[in-house]
Amino acid sequence: MHVMVLGAGITGVTTAWYLRQAGFDVSVIDRQAEAGQETSFANGGQISVSHPEPWANPSTPFLALRWLGRHDAPLRFRPQASLSQWRWALSFLHECLPWRALHNTEAIAALAVHSQRELQRVRVAAGIEDAYDARQQGILHLFFGATEFRHVPARAGLLRRLGIETTVCTPAECVAIEPALATMAPTLAGGLHAPGDETGDAMHFTRALAAVLARDGVRFHYGTTIERIALAGTSVDGIEVRDSHGRKGTLTADAYVVCLGSFSPLMVRPLGERLPIYPVKGYSITAPVADPARAPQVSLTDESRRIVCSRLGDRLRIAGTAELNGYNQNIDPARGRGILEWAEKHLPGAIDPAQAQLWAGLRPATPSNLPIIGKSRCGKLWFNTGHGTLGWTLACGSADLVTGMIEGRQTVVQFPVREAG
Ligand SMILES: Cc1cc2nc3c(=O)[nH]c(=O)nc-3n(C[C@H](O)[C@H](O)[C@H](O)COP(=O)(O)OP(=O)(O)OC[C@H]3O[C@@H](n4cnc5c(N)ncnc54)[C@H](O)[C@@H]3O)c2cc1C
Numbered sequence: 001m002h003v004m005v006l007g008a009g010i011t012g013v014t015t016a017w018y019l020r021q022a023g024f025d026v027s028v029i030d031r032q033a034e035a036g037q038e039t040s041f042a043n044g045g046q047i048s049v050s051h052p053e054p055w056a057n058p059s060t061p062f063l064a065l066r067w068l069g070r071h072d073a074p075l076r077f078r079p080q081a082s083l084s085q086w087r088w089a090l091s092f093l094h095e096c097l098p099w100r101a102l103h104n105t106e107a108i109a110a111l112a113v114h115s116q117r118e119l120q121r122v123r124v125a126a127g128i129e130d131a132y133d134a135r136q137q138g139i140l141h142l143f144f145g146a147t148e149f150r151h152v153p154a155r156a157g158l159l160r161r162l163g164i165e166t167t168v169c170t171p172a173e174c175v176a177i178e179p180a181l182a183t184m185a186p187t188l189a190g191g192l193h194a195p196g197d198e199t200g201d202a203m204h205f206t207r208a209l210a211a212v213l214a215r216d217g218v219r220f221h222y223g224t225t226i227e228r229i230a231l232a233g234t235s236v237d238g239i240e241v242r243d244s245h246g247r248k249g250t251l252t253a254d255a256y257v258v259c260l261g262s263f264s265p266l267m268v269r270p271l272g273e274r275l276p277i278y279p280v281k282g283y284s285i286t287a288p289v290a291d292p293a294r295a296p297q298v299s300l301t302d303e304s305r306r307i308v309c310s311r312l313g314d315r316l317r318i319a320g321t322a323e324l325n326g327y328n329q330n331i332d333p334a335r336g337r338g339i340l341e342w343a344e345k346h347l348p349g350a351i352d353p354a355q356a357q358l359w360a361g362l363r364p365a366t367p368s369n370l371p372i373i374g375k376s377r378c379g380k381l382w383f384n385t386g387h388g389t390l391g392w393t394l395a396c397g398s399a400d401l402v403t404g405m406i407e408g409r410q411t412v413v414q415f416p417v418r419e420a421g
Contacts, residue, residue, distance in 0.1 A: 003406065004029065004239065004253035006226055006267070007385075010040040012259035013206045014395040015384050016213055017122060018403035019257075027219040028210075029226055029241065029251065036206030039261050039361040040391065042284045043202050044319035045310035046299050048393050049116050050139055050164050050194030052109035053155075054369035055322070055389065056095035072338045074306035078325040084265070085324060088278040091367035104368045107415055108390065109162035111371075114413045115397025116198065122209070122396050131208035132200040133312040139197035139299040140169075140178055142188060148303065149189035156192060167193045178298040184346045199299045199310040201317075202392040221251065229256070229271060235379030257382045257402060262327070262362040264372075264385040271378050277386045279327055279362035283335045284319035285343070286312075286359070287351035295350040307342050316351050318343050322363070331360045363388050373401050374418030382406060383418060 003019050005012045008030035019026045032038065055075070067073035077089065095104060123129045143149040156166045171188040175181050181188070214220055223244035230237045230250065238250040258264050262279035289295040295316050300309040307320035318339050336358035343351055365388035366372065372386040384402040387394050397413065404411040411417075 001025065001255065002027065002253040003255045003257060004251065005257050005259055006239065007259035007261060008032070008035040008206070008210060008220065008222070009038055009259065009261050010036060010202050010206045010391055010395045011261070011384055011387060011398065013210045013213070014122070014399035015257050015259055015402060016218055017126070017209055018399040019406070020213060020216060020218055022403050022407050026213070027221065027251070027253065029221045029224050029239065031223065031225040033222050034207060035210035035220070036203040039363060040202045040206050041361060042286055042317065042319075042359040043361065043392055044284065044308035045199045045201060045312055045317050046139060046301070046308055046393065047116055047119065047198040047200065048139060048301070048390065049109075049112040050141070050159060050166055050192070050197050051301065052105045052112055052162065052164075054095065054101065054104045054108065056092050056104070056367055056369065057101040058096055058098050060096055061093065071334060074321060076321070076323045076325075078323065080326055082326060085278060085326065088276060088367060089324070091276060095368045100368070104370055105158070106162060107370055108394070109159070109164060110414045111397045111401075112390070112393050113163050114400070115394050116196075118396035118400050119198075123205075126209055126212045128205065128208040128212065132202075132204035134198065134200040135297070135299070135311060136198050137298045138193060138195040139199075139301055140174060141192040141194070141301045141303050142174065142184075143190055143192075144187055144302070144304045146189045152190065152192050164194065165196060167195075169193050178296050178300070180294050180296040180347060180350065183348055197299065199312070201312045226260070226267060229267060229381070231271060231378060234377075236381045255380045255382065255406060257384055257406075258376075259384050261385065262364040264364065264383070268376065271376070271381075273376055273378070275372055275383070275386065276366050277364050277372070278324065280365040280388070281321075281323040281325055281328070281360055281362055282319060283321050283331075283339060283358065283360045284317055285336055285339050285356040286315050286317045287353060287356035289314050289316055289350065290352045291349045294347060296347065302342070302346070305342060307339065309343075309347070316343070327362065329360060329362065331358060333358070335360070364391070365389070370416065371398055372418055373398055373415070374405055
């Protein structure tokens with residue numbers, strides 16, 4: 001059976017890996033010249049199992065009001081005359097209800113724990129352990145306000161119940177775990193250390209895995225833009241594509257998996273499928289480490305500013321901000337400056353700011369932050385998309401889940417998959 005994966009980001013390439021391991025004949029289509037060139041290109045690098053709480057939680061509406069009008073706001077809503085944007089925003093508010101937030105946290109945690117185990121298996125099986133600046137030194141969540149920090153022991157308790165071990169730390173304990181925090185320690189209220197979390201460059205991982213797959217017979221149609229998913233009756237009949245020379249054609253398979261990130265809902269809308277995915281823009285800077293002693297080895301999450309920082313070999317990646325502004329991919333230099341200022345304030349001397357590369361990507365966000373994994377209403381069509389803030393963290397587990405569904409195999413994770421339309 002031939003399965004065609006639409007999209008070669010982290011989600012599509014891991015899906016191709018699991019399908020190939022299950023014995024399917026696999027091909028992959030992507031408009032870019034190689035794998036991992038869109039949202040998976042320069043993300044925060046965190047395998048953040050210890051952060052299953054979605055953005056949609058009871059405190060977010062109040063924080064969003066407080067941030068309103070601030071140019072450096074971690075979350076920014078730019079209202080547009082777009083029904084899909086308003087529908088998404090209303091649904092997001094619904095997911096902020098305490099019981100919805102708890103349900104979503106539990107589901108994400110189950111998938112994240114499974115996914116990390118799967119990632120550890122995949123990198124060994126594919127022989128790419130050294131290909132993506134992987135680091136198993138945990139994540140330290142940092143809290144700068146005493147009020148925020150008061151809730152941290154309860155959060156650690158919830159994580160423990162979900163099978164995720166963390167430790168609540170004083171500022172001095174944070175510095176003992178990561179000496180590069182010495183400068184910021186006086187401003188810290190405390191931290192939450194997740195020693196089991198990991199980091200790595202998602203793009204390098206995606207590219208390395210794609211190269212292994214290509215050697216194993218998976219066919220990659222790069223530079224190939226998907227124009228339309230064609231139907232015959234209620235079943236997919238083929239994928240209408242255009243190559244980089246403008247030549248049109250139709251590619252066919254026995255089944256298709258949509259892994260098109262933020263572009264998934266646009267592609268399936270004409271089929272009558274309304275996926276609740278909206279692009280949420282985020283920024284990152286990647287800069288060479290200037291002083292290794294000042295550049296943290298342990299990954300950091302500034303919980304107040306929603307900024308993450310990961311050491312990737314001799315580079316530091318600092319990422320954050322969320323902007324609901326449609327498919328606009330313009331890079332706002334002010335957002336980059338905000339991230340650089342964060343680095344200069346908290347980790348002075350760690351990077352060479354003159355060589356910092358600014359990047360922006362569109363997170364394929366669902367209101368709940370739960371990815372959409374499972375069957376479409378249309379025959380032969382499957383989804384593995386909408387991974388929002390956690391696509392790197394959830395990639396291998398999600399790919400395992402969707403492959404299990406295609407194979408008809410029982411999966412081990414308690415996750416609300418889409419059984420049918
Ligand atoms: C600033 C930022 C920081 C982040 N930090 C983290 C983090 O630390 N940890 C974490 O787990 N997650 C993080 N994320 C989220 C993560 O990066 C995403 O969830 C993930 O990259 C989504 O992967 P994807 O494969 O679904 O989408 P993509 O990587 O966008 O892949 C989709 C692919 O589909 C292709 N495509 C789209 N339309 C077409 C078409 N019409 N024809 C052909 N091809 C098409 C694209 O070329 C692309 O390659 C972050 C995101 C951002 C923006």
